[in-house]
Structure formats: structure tokens, C-alpha cells
Amino acid sequence: MKVLKLIFKNALRHKLRTTLTIVGIAIAVIAFGLLRTVVTIWDSSVDATMANRLITRQSVSFIFPLPYSYKEKIESVPGVSKVTFQNWFGGTYIDKNNFFARLAVDPATMFDVYPEFILSKDELNNFKKQRNACVIGEDIAKQYKIKLGDIMTLDGDIFPGRWDFVVRGIYKGKNKNTDKTQMFFQWDYVNERMKTEMPGRENEVGWYVVQVANPNKSAEISNQIDALFKNSTAETKTETERAFAQGFVSASGAIISAMNVMSFVIIGIIMLVLANTMIMSARERTREYAVFKTLGFSRLHLTGLIFGESMLISCLGGGIGLFLTFPIVAGFEQAMPKGFFPFFFIEPITVVLAVTATILVGVISAIFPIHKALNTKIVDGFRYVG
Amino acid sequence: MAAIIQVKNLFKSYWRNNLEIPVLHDLTLEVEEGEFLALMGPSGSGKTTLLNLIAGIDRPTRGEVNVVGTDIAKLGESALAKWRSSNVGFVFQFYNLIPVLTAFENVELPLLLTKLSKAERKKHVETALSIVGLGDRMSHYPKQLSGGQEQRVAIARAIVTDPSLLVADEPTGDLDRKSAEEILILMDRLNKEFKKTIVMVTHDPHAAQKASRQLHLEKGDLV
Ligand SMILES: Nc1ncnc2c1ncn2[C@@H]1O[C@H](COP(=O)(O)OP(=O)(O)O)[C@@H](O)[C@H]1O
Ligand SMILES: [Mg+2]
Numbered sequence: 001m002k003v004l005k006l007i008f009k010n011a012l013r014h015k016l017r018t019t020l021t022i023v024g025i026a027i028a029v030i031a032f033g034l035l036r037t038v039v040t041i042w043d044s045s046v047d048a049t050m051a052n053r054l055i056t057r058q059s060v061s062f063i064f065p066l067p068y069s070y071k072e073k074i075e076s077v078p079g080v081s082k083v084t085f086q087n088w089f090g091g092t093y094i095d096k097n098n099f100f101a102r103l104a105v106d107p108a109t110m111f112d113v114y115p116e117f118i119l120s121k122d123e124l125n126n127f128k129k130q131r132n133a134c135v136i137g138e139d140i141a142k143q144y145k146i147k148l149g150d151i152m153t154l155d156g157d158i159f160p161g162r163w164d165f166v167v168r169g170i171y172k173g174k175n176k177n178t179d180k181t182q183m184f185f186q187w188d189y190v191n192e193r194m195k196t197e198m199p200g201r202e203n204e205v206g207w208y209v210v211q212v213a214n215p216n217k218s219a220e221i222s223n224q225i226d227a228l229f230k231n232s233t234a235e236t237k238t239e240t241e242r243a244f245a246q247g248f249v250s251a252s253g254a255i256i257s258a259m260n261v262m263s264f265v266i267i268g269i270i271m272l273v274l275a276n277t278m279i280m281s282a283r284e285r286t287r288e289y290a291v292f293k294t295l296g297f298s299r300l301h302l303t304g305l306i307f308g309e310s311m312l313i314s315c316l317g318g319g320i321g322l323f324l325t326f327p328i329v330a331g332f333e334q335a336m337p338k339g340f341f342p343f344f345f346i347e348p349i350t351v352v353l354a355v356t357a358t359i360l361v362g363v364i365s366a367i368f369p370i371h372k373a374l375n376t377k378i379v380d381g382f383r384y385v386g
Numbered sequence: 387m388a389a390i391i392q393v394k395n396l397f398k399s400y401w402r403n404n405l406e407i408p409v410l411h412d413l414t415l416e417v418e419e420g421e422f423l424a425l426m427g428p429s430g431s432g433k434t435t436l437l438n439l440i441a442g443i444d445r446p447t448r449g450e451v452n453v454v455g456t457d458i459a460k461l462g463e464s465a466l467a468k469w470r471s472s473n474v475g476f477v478f479q480f481y482n483l484i485p486v487l488t489a490f491e492n493v494e495l496p497l498l499l500t501k502l503s504k505a506e507r508k509k510h511v512e513t514a515l516s517i518v519g520l521g522d523r524m525s526h527y528p529k530q531l532s533g534g535q536e537q538r539v540a541i542a543r544a545i546v547t548d549p550s551l552l553v554a555d556e557p558t559g560d561l562d563r564k565s566a567e568e569i570l571i572l573m574d575r576l577n578k579e580f581k582k583t584i585v586m587v588t589h590d591p592h593a594a595q596k597a598s599r600q601l602h603l604e605k606g607d608l609v
Contacts, residue, residue, distance in 0.1 A: 002498050009486035291482045294443050295496045295543075296471025298464060378443040379435075382478070 003301070007308040010281070018313060021277045025317025025361070026324065028270040029354050033325035034332060035263035036350040042256045051215040053113065055244040056208040056225055059235040062244075065204035066234050068191075073228050074208055079221045081213045084109035087187060087206040091154040091163065093144075100140055101179070102154065104187040104206075113211045116174040117182075123148075123169030131189045135169035137180035146170075152183070159190055161197060210238070267357045270317075274365040278310050282369030289373045290381025302373050310366035311359075318358025322351065390551060390583050391417035391440055396449035398435055409435045410606045412449070419550070422577040422584045424597035431603045433587040434555055440585060441474045441553045442466050454550055471499050475544030475582075477554035481536040483528040483543075489515065490524040493542045500547070514542040517580075518572060534565025541572060545582070552576065554586040558593050570596045 011018050056074060058064040065087075075083050087104040107128045111119055119127070119135060127133045134152060146152065146167055154163040165185050173180045187205075195202040212221050222238035229236045282289075289302055329346055376384075398410040409432045417423050425433050438444040439451055442458045451459050454473045461469060483492045493514055497507045515521050518538035528536055537557060544552055554573065558566035574596050576582045586597060594600050602609045 002494075006484075006487070013486055287482060288484055291484065292495075293467065294470065294476055296467045296499050298467065379438050382482075 003304055003308065007305060007312055010285075010305070011309050011312050013281070017277060017280075021274055021313055022317040022320065024273050025270050025314060025358070026321035028266045028273075029318050029321025029358065030325050030328055032263050032266050032357065033322065033346065033350055033354055034329060035259045035266070036353060037329055037346050039256055039260050039263065040347045040350060051218075051240065051242070052212055053241040054210040054212060054218060054222055054225075054238050055241055056210055056236050056238040057206075057244070059226075059237040062207055064234070065206060066208065066236065068203040068205050070205070070208065070229065070234075070236070074210060074225055077221060077224050077228070079212055079214060079217050080210055080225075082109055082113055082211040083208055084113045084211075085187065085205040085208045086110075087190065087204070088158070089154070089156070089185075089190070090158040091156045093152065093154055093183075098144075100137075101182040103182065103184050104159075104190040105184045106187050110184060113209050116178045117171040118174055119169050119171045126168040127184075127186075130166060130168060131186060131192075132163075132165050133168035134165035134183055134185040135171055136167060136183045138170050138172050139180040140183060141167075141170045143181075159194065161193070163190075209241070267361065271361045271364055274310065274314055274317075274361055275368065277313070278306070278365045278369045279372075281309070282306060282373055286373075286376060286381050286384040289376065290378045290384075293378050293381070299374050303370050306370045306373060307363075307366045310369075311362040314358050314362030314365065318354065318361075322354050322358075325354070388419050389416045390419040390421075390454055391415070391585070392450070392452040393436075393440065394450040394452075396436075396439065396446050396451060398432075398439060398444075398447050408606060410439075413606070413608060415601070415608065417583065417585060419583055420577070420581055422574070422596070422598045423586065424594035424600045425585065425587045425603060426589055426591075426594055426600055427603035428589070432606045433603050436603065437553050437555055437585060437587050441476065441551075442470050443476075471496060472547060473549050473551060475541075475547070475549045475552045477537070477540055477544050477552065477557045479556040479559040481528070481533075481540045483536055483539055485528050488525050488527055489520060489531070489539045489542075492528070492539055493546050496543060496547045510546055511542075514546040515539070517545065517576075518542045532565065533561050534568055537561065537565070537569055538572065541569070541576075545576065545580070550583060552582045552584045554584065556587055556589070558588065558590060566590075566593065 056066070056070070058066055068085075071083055071085060074080060084106045086106075089102040089104050091102055092098070093100075093102075107124075111117060111124060117137075123135070127135050136146065136152070140146065148167055148170065150167045152165045152167060154165065156163055165183075171180070191202055191204075194204075210221070210225065212218060218240055222240075225238045226236050292302060292305075326346060393413060393415040396410055396413040396415075397408070399406045399408040401407070413436065415436075425436065427433050435444065439446055440453060442451075442453065442461070446459050449459070450457060456469060456473075458466060458469060483489075484495070487495070490511055493511045494507055497510060500507075502510065512521065512524070515524055518541050520535060520538050520542065523531060523535060523539075526535075528539070531539065541557075552573075557573070558569050561569065570593055573584060573586065577584050577598075584597075586593070588594055
């Protein structure tokens with residue numbers, strides 16, 4: 001009890017220094033939480049990809065289209081069980097900040113290849129029946145308060161013009177990390193309008209999504225598909241969806257790696273900050289430790305005193321930081337363009353890491369001052385001039 | 387009367403830059419129970435070193451240091467710490483109070499290592515502080531006290547466990563005349579009234595006069 005009181009009093013001795021250290025640790029933990037959240041979201045979006053899906057895109061870049069005629073040829077490759085295709089539509093919904101994926105898809109095959117998007121039979125049939133029908137994820141429906149039968153108007157850019165879609169389906173996610181923020185409509189409808197409005201841009205496909213029966217044969221099948229179009233005007237590059245997802249935002253991938261490293265660098269920095277505070281405090285108290293030893297206090301007592309103070313400061317800072325991470329991550333999500341991240345939440349592993357880091361920082365920062373205090377002889381402690 | 391301190395052929399040297407610096411040369415000394423000994427001598431003559439060896443906060447290079455019936459040179463670190471806490475009270479030149487603790491808490495410190503209950507500790511602390519005349523300053527922090535008062539708190543801390551031996555290293559060295567006088571009167575009272583054996587280092591002849599015996603140390607030898 002008395003030792004606890006002394007630990008508190010010691011920590012409050014230099015109020016400004018202790019406060020700054022606690023604030024520093026809190027900020028670092030918040031930064032850590034934020035960075036880890038972005039990193040884990042990235043990782044789980046890549047994880048959400050299916051191993052049995054390949055993406056066939058134009059070999060130079062996925063922004064160049066492929067001919068619609070490739071579909072049948074790809075279907076003929078042994079091991080391919082289904083082929084669907086998509087176009088990145090882009091466009092603006094109400095205003096530019098509403099960022100979510102809008103894709104022109106093939107209604108006949110789309111939901112077979114993407115079983116993680118769950119749509120009722122009725123809704124799927126309605127989607128197939130109406131030329132300008134669309135299906136949206138339930139997160140989009142919730143966010144914009146859209147119900148079945150509503151009209152969603154897109155202002156096209158890649159596909160210019162005004163596009164009115166009738167919502168005929170709202171899909172649910174099979175898993176927690178399934179992206180429920182996408183919008184799908186019929187590729188045929190977009191293609192027809194292109195045929196009349198922008199001749200020459202018809203029968204273009206952004207990329208093909210190829211379902212394979214045996215994921216172990218992915219590499220082989222990819223090679224066979226690409227071989228089909230070798231030396232044509234539109235050569236292809238086929239890779240697993242995972243590889244595609246990573247490459248899709250390759251620049252982001254590098255940033256994510258940097259964030260990953262940064263999050264741990266931050267932990268290293270707070271370790272130095274607290275260690276510095278603890279070393280300064282312990283040095284100033286050299287004489288006092290000599291007094292404690294003279295009075296008969298043991299190594300264990302001194303260790304407890306220093307360790308306790310280090311832990312107190314790191315846990316206060318870490319606790320405050322962790323507590324504030326939740327509203328700050330929420331605020332960060334608000335500040336991002338809507339739907340920029342398909343899902344945004346603090347993973348339990350992030351909390352575990354932050355808590356572990358906080359404890360580790362407290363322990364490591366105490367080691368040097370404890371070592372010093374225990375190994376300074378009493379007489380040298382008294383002779384120490386601060 | 388029995389000797390409470392027996393120092394025989396005590397040799398002490400320190401090492402500095404691989405050079406052995408002898409501080410005390412085969413020193414032999416006895417102090418009787420109930421004595422008030424003043425250790426005098428010029429700066430650097432080894433007074434503090436001798437006091438520290440007697441009080442068990444430093445170890446001899448060679449020789450015997452027998453204090454309160456124990457050959458303390460033979461004790462291990464934790465046994466020595468235990469021995470100190472029950473047999474010796476320490477008073478330093480610069481008081482060495484813990485600044486974040488009140489007068490009461492400073493005096494209570496040595497008692498935290500005993501099995502005394504909170505109520506018993508309180509009684510002991512109050513007694514010790516009233517002996518040094520600071521019964522009304524218990525909740526003051528060191529920086530709210532004068533130097534003389536701080537030293538009296540330190541003396542209360544030294545006597546609160548009722549040790550038979552008190553060691554004081556220039557206890558008046560940092561005080562004005564009047565405060566110094568009060569401390570010396572208090573030391574004298576602790577010796578006469580409370581039967582404490584006292585070894586006090588000082589280079590003030592006036593302070594030394596309060597003692598029952600004076601010893602002079604010169605370059606590590608008693609003269
Ligand atoms: N812990 C120590 N380490 C190295 N040298 C010391 C130490 N303590 C004392 N000395 C040296 O021993 C000599 C005697 O010191 P000390 O006992 O403090 O003298 P006094 O108290 O009489 O002034 C001095 O030369 C001092 O520098
Ligand atoms: Mg000295």
C-alpha cells in the first residue's frame with residue numbers, strides 16, 4: 001500500500017515531464033492503433049478474395065479493355081468451370097465523395113462466381129429481367145437509405161451520360177469481411193447504350209473473372225489462358241484474385257507496408273521516450289535509493305518502486321491512447337471519402353498488440369534504471385552529486 | 387562496560403583508475419556502550435569511510451568490524467541490511483529525507499520493514515517526532531521545513547526503530563549556529579536520557595565538545 005503511494009508520488013514529482021511522457025505514449029498508441037487498423041483492413045480485404053478465382057486482364061494494365069469475344073475462348077480451357085466479366089464503371093453518385101465500387105456485370109454468371117454475395121432467388125430473377133436493374137450491397141442501402149424499387153442515378157465519366165438504375169436487389173455478405181459496398185448492374189445495358197451513343201466502344205470488357213474447379217491448377221490454367229491470346233492485339237495477363245487485389249492498388253500496397261513498419265517504429269520511439277524519462281528520474285534519485293538501502297529496504301523493494309513507476313506511466317499513457325483510439329478511428333472513417341474502405345473497425349488483434357506494446361514499453365524502460373539502482377553501492381550513492 | 391564497537395586492524399582502500407588508494411591503515415578502535423564519540427579530522431582523512439564501515443553500509447578491505455555483537459564484515463548483503471535496520475540509526479549532513487514524503491511518512495519509512503501494525507507505527511512515529519520537538523509538523527513536507535527542522539526529522543527517523551547505535555556524519559555541517567546548537571543538545575539528550583551510543587563525525591571543535599570522547603583521524607590513522 002505504502003509502496004503504491006510512493007510510486008504515485010514519485011510519478012507526480014515532475015508533473016510536466018510525466019504529463020508530457022504520458023501524452024507522448026497516448027499519441028503513439030493512437031497512431032499505432034490507427035495504422036494497425038488500416039493495415040489489418042488491407043490484409044483482410046486481400047484475405048476476402050477467393051482462391052478459386054482467377055482474373056484475366058489486359059497484359060499492360062487493367063485500365064485497357066479486352067474484347068467480349070474472349071469469353072468463349074476462356075470457357076474452352078480445361079479446368080475452367082465458369083467465366084464472368086466486369087467493367088469498372090466509375091461515375092458519380094450524388095456527389096464525388098460517395099466512393100464505392102460500381103461495376104457492370106454479367107447477371108447470368110456473376111453470383112455463381114461470387115457466392116459470398118448472397119442474393120435471394122426472387123431478387124436475382126428481377127435483376128436479370130430488367131435491363132436497367134441494379135443490385136447493391138446492404139451497407140450501401142443502409143448508408144443512403146435506399147430500398148427496393150428506388151432509382152439510383154449515376155453521372156457517368158468513363159461511360160458518359162445520365163444513368164438511371166432501379167434497385168432490384170440488396171445483397172448480404174457471407175463473411176464479416178465481405179465487401180457489402182458494391183453496386184452491380186447489367187453489362188448488356190451499358191453495352192447497348194455505348195453501341196448507339198459511342199460507336200467503337202461496344203463489346204468491351206474490363207476483365208474476366210475465371211472460376212476454376214481446382215485452385216491447385218491455377219498457375220497452369222493461367223498460362224493456358226494467356227497462351228490463347230499471345231500475339232493478338234490484346235494480350236492478357238491472368239493471375240489469382242489475391243495477386244490481382246494486391247496489385248490493384250499497388251501503390252497503396254507500398255504505403256501499407258510502410259504503415260506496417262511505421263506502426264512498430266512508433267512503439268520503439270515511445271520506448272525511448274519513457275526509458276529516457278525513467279533514466280532521468282532514477283538518476284535524480286540516486287541518493288534516495290542509497291537512503292532506502294541504508295534503511296534496510298531490499299533489492300525487491302527498489303525494483304518494485306522503479307518498475308511500478310514505469311508501468312504506471314506507460315499504462316496511463318497506453319490506456320488513455322487506447323481509449324481515444326476508438327473515437328479517433330471512427331472520426332478518421334468519417335473524414336475518409338464514404339466507402340473508401342469497404343469496412344472499418346478496430347480488430348481485437350490491434351487492441352491486443354497495443355496492450356502488449358504498452359506493457360513491453362513499461363518493462364523495458366524500467367530495466368536500465370533498476371539495474372543502475374541495484375548496482376550502485378550505498379556509499380557511491382551518497383557521494384553522487386546530481 | 388562492554389564494548390559495543392570493536393574495530394581491529396581495519397584496512398580500507400578504494401580503487402580508482404586501477405590504482406589502489408588506501409584510506410584507512412590498520413585501524414584499531416573500541417567504543418563502549420553508552421559512549422558519545424566525536425570523530426574529528428581534516429577533510430579527506432577517512433572519517434566518513436570509518437563511520438560507514440562501522441554502520442555497515444560499506445565493507446572493509448581487511449580487518450574485523452564487530453558491532454553490537456555481530457561481525458558485520460561476514461554478513462551477506464540482505465543479512466547486513468536486516469542488521470542495519472534493527473541496530474543502527476543514521477543521521478547525514480544533508481538530512482537525506484525523501485522529498486515527496488511528509489515528516490510523518492519519512493519517519494515511518496524504517497517501520498515499514500517491521501511487523502508493526504499501522505496503529506503501532508503511528509504511535510512510534512508520533513513519539514519519535516515529539517522527542518525531537520516536531521510533534522506539530524508531522525504533515526509538513528521537507529521543503530516546508532527549515533534545515534534544523536529537517537535534521538530533527540532525520541534524527542526522529544534514526545531513532546524510531548530504537549537502535550542502540552546512532553551514527554551521525556557532520557550532522558551540523560550544513561546548519562546555522564542556532565540550529566546546530568539545538569541538534570547538539572538533542573544528540574546529547576539521546577545519549578544521556580535514551581542511552582544511545584553515538585558516533586558523530588564533525589570538524590567543528592565546538593560540536594565535538596558535546597561528546598564524551600574525541601578521536602582525531604589524520605590521513606587514515608588515529609592520532
Ligand atoms: N566511495 C569511494 N570511492 C572512491 N574513493 C573514495 C570513496 N569514498 C571515499 N573516498 C576517498 O577516500 C578518502 C577519504 O574520504 P572520506 O572518508 O569521505 O573523508 P572525510 O569524510 O574524512 O572527508 C578521500 O580521498 C576520498 O576521495
Ligand atoms: Mg566526510
